Amino acid sequence: MSGSPLRTPICDLFGVKYPIVQTGMGWVSDARLTAATAEAGGLGILASATLTYEELAQAIADVQARTDRPFGVNLRADAPDAARRVDLLIREKVRVASFALAPKPELIDRLKSAGAVVVPSVGARRHAEKVAGWGADAVVVQGGEGGGHTGPVPTTLLLPQIVDAVDIPVIAAGGFYDGRGLVAALAYGAAGIAMGTRFLLTTDSPIAEDVKRRYLAATVTDTVVTDALDGVPQRVLKTPFVEELAGRSAGRRLARAVGSARAFRRLTGRSWLSLLREGRAMRGHGLRYDQVLLAANTPMLIRAAMVEGRADAGVMASGQVAGLIADLPSCAELIDRIVAEAEATLKRLA
Secondary structure, eight states: OTTOTTOOHHHHHHTOSSSEEEOOOTTTSOHHHHHHHHHTTSEEEEEOTTSOHHHHHHHHHHHHHHOOSOOEEEEOTTOTTHHHHHHHHHHTTOSEEEESSOOOHHHHHHHHHTTOEEEEEESSHHHHHHHHHHTOSOEEEEOTTSSEEOOSSOHHHHHHHHHTTOSSOEEEESSOOSHHHHHHHHHHTOSEEEESHHHHTSTTSOSOHHHHHHHHTOOTTSEEEESTTTSSOEEEEOOHHHHHHHHSOHHHHHHHHHHHHHHHHHHHOOOHHHHHHHHHHHHTTTOOHHHHHHTTHHHHHHHHHHTTOOTTSSOOBOOGGGGGOOOOOOHHHHHHHHHHHHHHHHHHHO
16 A cells, blocks of 8 residues: 555554544443454554543453554543553553543643654644644544534534644544545545444444444434533434433433432442542533533443443434444454545546
């Protein structure tokens, strides 16, 4: 691929063969999926927000046992033990640290000084400019089509805006699933694509088969953006449960949130003090106290669907692109297909 348009700056930055990133999805991006993506030539990212520190250490070791290729770990910049987790990544020589929220400059400096690559995800130009100014090596830009927490601006408008605003590699996310999308992203000036829903729908994904079938049955209009879960807009599959949850009174949602917080604490071993500390951090993002408590819904409701397979009693984060996906390839089959489609598209254009 030397000299190929598909050999972009992030290939060398991450040490991967192809400019394709599998995003760090809570309860989904486990060691198996991360390693499978890495082995296929992309950048697999291990999700850590739903793991305890000890579980994260074990998951990193599991990935390393499965592959010797570079991979990344997604961290919550506002987690109380973020600095300790950063030290773990440095100690284990994890190649890429990705962040859903902008990491503090001191965390970026610590990672970069140790030779790690720092890649925050953003949904607005000003956020991209901020993290670029702080020294981030690259940035993932997610448009409104993307699943989970998302913004109102579509990828086709947000991507060129940020490409023109920063001088670090930009990775496009939100609405990508094939080789044509990869070529389109490169045409906009991106250095690659990041995909969540597409990698969720692979045979290497740990999600229950009946939940995967629920995704495959979705159309492009079968997702909804709601702030009923944690006070921040996020795109999920439209289900009777989600619609019922959004229609509940604030009091009923609050009662469910308290119960979810208890369950999350039991599952992760987290103390109430650590949850309160996170609550204070979330307050810094402009949430009211009732929304902070409602945020406890998210990890447990997502777990109900993704881990327990209870599609009718959980929440399934999803990009609109789910409506265009019709099969469950392995990560290797998926990446090979995307590369072949991209090369065919470039040949046709030439």
